[in-house]
Amino acid sequence: AQSVTQPDIHITVSEGASLELRCNYSYGATPYLFWYVQSPGQGLQLLLKYFSGDTLVQGIKGFEAEFKRSQSSFNLRKPSVHWSDAAEYFCAVGTPYNNAGNMLTFGGGTRLMVKP
Amino acid sequence: DTGVSQNPRHKITKRGQNVTFRCDPISEHNRLYWYRQTLGQGPEFLTYFQNEAQLEKSRLLSDRFSAERPKGSFSTLEIQRTEQGDSAMYLCASSSQGDTEAFFGQGTRLTVV
Numbered sequence: 001a002q003s004v005t006q007p008d009i010h011i012t013v014s015e016g017a018s019l020e021l022r023c024n025y026s027y028g029a030t031p032y033l034f035w036y037v038q039s040p041g042q043g044l045q046l047l048l049k050y051f052s053g054d055t056l057v058q059g060i061k062g063f064e065a066e067f068k069r070s071q072s073s074f075n076l077r078k079p080s081v082h083w084s085d086a087a088e089y090f091c092a093v094g095t096p097y098n099n100a101g102n103m104l105t106f107g108g109g110t111r112l113m114v115k116p
Numbered sequence: 117d118t119g120v121s122q123n124p125r126h127k128i129t130k131r132g133q134n135v136t137f138r139c140d141p142i143s144e145h146n147r148l149y150w151y152r153q154t155l156g157q158g159p160e161f162l163t164y165f166q167n168e169a170q171l172e173k174s175r176l177l178s179d180r181f182s183a184e185r186p187k188g189s190f191s192t193l194e195i196q197r198t199e200q201g202d203s204a205m206y207l208c209a210s211s212s213q214g215d216t217e218a219f220f221g222q223g224t225r226l227t228v229v
Contacts, residue, residue, distance in 0.1 A: 004158075032216070043120070043207060043220035044159070051216060090158050102149060102211050102218040103172060106158030 002027040002093045004107035012113040013081050021076040021110050023091030032094035033074040034104065035065055039087045047089075050074065061085070086114045120221035122208050128227045129198055136194045137224045141210030148191050149218060150183055151207040152176065159207055165191060166213075198228045 003026045013019055025031060032051050036044040048059025055067040065076045074091060088111050092104040121140040129135050141148050146167050151159035162181070164172040167188040177183075180199075185191040195202055205225050209218040 006158075036220075041222075041225075043222040044209075045220075046217055049216060092158075102147065102209070102215070103161050103164055104151075104159075104218070105161070109156075109158050 002031060002095060002105045004091050004093050004105055006089075006091055006107035006110050008110045009108070010111045010113065012115060014115045015083050016080050019076075019078045019081045019085070019112070021089050021091075021112070023074045023076065023107060024072050025074065025091070025093045026072065027093060027095065029095075030069065033065075033067060034092040034094065035059065035063070035074075035076050036090045036092060036106075037061075037087050038090065038109075044090065047076070081112075081114055083114045083116065086112055088112070120208055120210050120219050122206075122221040122224050124224060125222065126225050126227075128229060131198055131200060131228055133198055134194065134196045135198060135226060136192050137206055137226075139191045139193070139208030139210075139221060141190070141208070142219055143189075145210035145212050145215075145219075146188065147211045147213065147215075147218075148185055149209045149211075150191070150193055151209065153205040153207055153223070154203075162193075195226075198226075200228050202226060203228045 005024045034049045035047040047063045050057050050067045088109045090109045091107045123138045148165040150162040153159040165185040180196045183193045205223040207223045209220045211218040
């Protein structure tokens, strides 16, 4: 079975600073990888996804993530954080070997706070 | 279509009562998923429908939980004899066959007192 670990529960960065959120997964083959963002009381919005090909993927709102097979990681990055980026971020894994493809296993999340 | 719609947004119930939530997926989506998210945790998969057929159920879905999608459109999730541990956000998502993205609703927050 697959699993996802987000080692950082909380991260605080200053507005304008760079950001990296860590994600490590466990799965026997190359999984589908996702990053979602959740604002308080809201559902999940997809930031970006990786299925195959170029290991650096670009997403919405200026986010990018890099898949590193050797490290089983899919870290999320942003060069300059805006106050509106404050939210909870979830990394998720899906497998290509079930009927659904969207049955996701989520990490525990990282809460991002942005200082002015 | 404005996306996946869930009702109600909030539900407070007394322990032992039954509750039912509704999810209306994006209209052309034939796949529908339910997840549960407890405070401070990531969402956990509960169940999956393709059209009206329930194809996957998590072990988290105890016998007090039942989900239906009778006509392959909207879905309901019922919890019988609610317990305090059922307090959570219940999220619904939908996708089309072959989609690589599932679209999430805003969730129903259940509080059992």
